[in-house]
Amino acid sequence: MDYGHQLEFGTFITPVNAPPQVAVARAQLSERLGYDLVTFQDHPYQPAFLDTWTLLTWVAAQTERIRIAGNVLNVPMRPAPVLARAAASLDLLSGGRFEMGLGAGGFWDAMEAMGVPRRTPGESVGQLAEAIDVIRRLWDTDAKGTLRFEGDYYRLRGAKRGPRPAHHIPIAVGGYKPRMLRLVGAKADGWLPSLSYLKPGDLAAGNEIIDAAARDAGRDPREIRRLLNVSGDPGRPAEQWVEQLLPLVLSDGVGTIILGSDDPGEMQRFAEEVAPALRAAVARERASGGVAAGPVRAAAALAKRREDIDYDGLPESLAAVAIEPGDFGYAGVRSTYLRGGAPGLVLQPRDAEQVAGALAFARDQDVPLALRSGGHGISGRSTNDGGIVIDLSRMNRIEVLDEAHRLVRVEAGARWTDVASALAAHGWALSSGDYGGVGVGGLATAGGIGWLVREHGLTIDHLRGASVVLADGTRVSCSETEHPDLFWAVRGAGANFGIVTAFDFVVDEVGDVGFGQFVYDATDAAGLLQRWGSAMEAAPRDVTTNLILGPPRRGQALAQVYGVVDSSIPDVIIDRLQPIADVAPLLDQQVQLVPYAGVMNVPDAPHDGRGEPVARSGLIEHLTPEFSTAAADLIRSGAVYFFQVRSVGGAVADVPADATAYPHRSANFSVVAFGSSKERLDAAWAELAPYFSGLYLSFETDQRPERVAEAWPEKTLDRLRTLKRRYDPDNVFRDNFNIDPAAP
Ligand SMILES: Cc1cc2nc3c(=O)[nH]c(=O)nc-3n(C[C@H](O)[C@H](O)[C@H](O)COP(=O)(O)OP(=O)(O)OC[C@H]3O[C@@H](n4cnc5c(N)ncnc54)[C@H](O)[C@@H]3O)c2cc1C
CATH class of the missing domain: 3.30.43.10 (Uridine Diphospho-n-acetylenolpyruvylglucosamine Reductase, domain 2)
Known part of the structure; x- marks a missing residue:
């Protein structure tokens, strides 16, 4: 049976150790010749050979494209849990090029001489089956908790999982007897026998056992790739090879042919003559037989x-x-x-x-x-x-369009840390946010309150054009001259209007900046808030700082202020930060002169949905005594675990309120509170709500329609609804703070 696997070719190289570089050179040659896979036998009791695992890692480091596998690794001699971590590590280091070939061993005298307990054939299969389970379960970092495994051959008592390989590492098994073949059918991704050990009819009979076992396990037999080692035969003409191999592919389902040869000339002839001729013949036969080739989903x-x-x-x-x-x-x-x-x-x-x-x-x-x-x-x-x-x-390119005008195109999937690094090379920066892991698409369609916001405005204020895929699939560019109304809407309400694929920004000249971090005694939280607010309103625009408060820890109320001064002159930085340092008793302080890109270079944690915060937010003009007292009460209430006030103001207010769909230009501060209970946070937040004059939706999780009205005042919302009816009448982009086109 032809399982329709895409035809692949590999080499099977003897890992001789004299001289040690020969096997590596053969692997590199395999890569140059276009083979898909290079493999090595594994006999850890054989001193004439290099250790296969060590060789695999060395070869991986000295090649770039070709995939690498043991053919096959000796399971009794290589502890499965360690093998799992080694394999995942090699897969990560090689960019997803490792494949696992496993075998139950066989040269028992030599293995016993190395201290390995002798096993019966049945035990060997049992151990291999358990090894596959252990390896796969250790790779499964998605599974909850540590791994406990009570087998006959492996006992794991709470082993940590990982590392997670770079790709799904297929496990192929070498074997011939029915028990082993049933194991292949039930668990493996491939069957890897050697032709020299097989009699005519053995492949078909083996496939039958594998396929039946696969079906019994609820699998599609096509999930299992059939690989085959074929011994080299240097003088053999290509036509003879094709004549022999074609039926193995079409009738016995072989998808990967691995040439056992250390002869460079033969490796070359096989790659250049046999492989293309066989590929062409298989393609011809498959086309006439209607066999669809391609990957099969498990x-x-x-x-x-x-x-x-x-x-x-x-x-x-x-x-x-x-x-x-x-x-x-x-x-x-x-x-x-x-x-x-x-x-x-x-x-x-x-x-x-x-x-x-x-x-x-x-x-x-x-x-x-x-x-x-x-x-x-x-x-x-x-x-x-x-x-x-x-x-x-995956759309994360950053490109300079016009050096003289500092015009830069950034695709939506880029992260702000990458944008900062790319711009740093030109002595430029773009005010974006305070965290480099955040993506361009979400922030640059909403506003963008960043470390340079008071001096350079919001991220959207730097936008000169955007490429948008509209709800009906049309691709348009928008700017002040092309679709200006869409351009207006994208800057503050972008998520409602289309998928922005790229943004054209004019960026600023920014070099090293002062980055200050202060920790205060926040016993008088209300006073601190008010004094920090006044200091920030009085500060020159080149200073932007954010304040964080939380519930007291071990009886001590603390506040932190982080911020940037856009200057590389130490005296200016100190001068700017001194009034901020004075807002409350200072417990700790640090001021550094760093590149702006360094401030944005915060390592991003894996995206595993941790936290699930409930957040409420508001924009406010001044941190009045009344507001500050109410905020201090909120923090004391225990309903919030994180309370942050960001500076806005400055250049943000230079842009008229109706120039973009971000209307709250007069607000000097953006406030956000995170809690764990929605009910408690909403109830506590209600006390603060009267002080706010608007909302920046990026920090909000409340999905009630009132929030939309707080983000966009009636006049702005009317205009947005009119445009929504034009650009997204079916409300395709509704799964966000939705501007309902059907609303009156
Ligand atoms: C740790 C952290 C720090 C933050 N710091 C700041 C900050 O300093 N300043 C600030 O302003 N904000 C900040 N934010 C908020 C942030 O700007 C928003 O959450 C923003 O939406 C994130 O962008 P993203 O592309 O990573 O989001 P995603 O989660 O990818 O998208 C969020 C939403 O944006 C919309 N969207 C995303 N991509 C596109 C697109 N290409 N076209 C149209 N709509 C799109 C969609 O509605 C989507 O649901 C922060 C968030 C976090 C988690």
């Missing part, structure tokens, strides 16, 4: 598909960038930085055309649609349960 993965999504209807170009719940990469994309999710499909387009395709597909499915760029959204709308996520993280 039955276990198919079972995780959501009913409402037509996965098979995905166009081919999107299928290549799709991640489904059963896929290896799913754990890394299901959740966002702060929110857990379980989408039915994540699409990671590589360009605007694919974004439009992804959107068209999503619109046909009638499931929730989420947009994601950096995954740092606080309200949680960039993931969902059972819906589709269009994730732009």
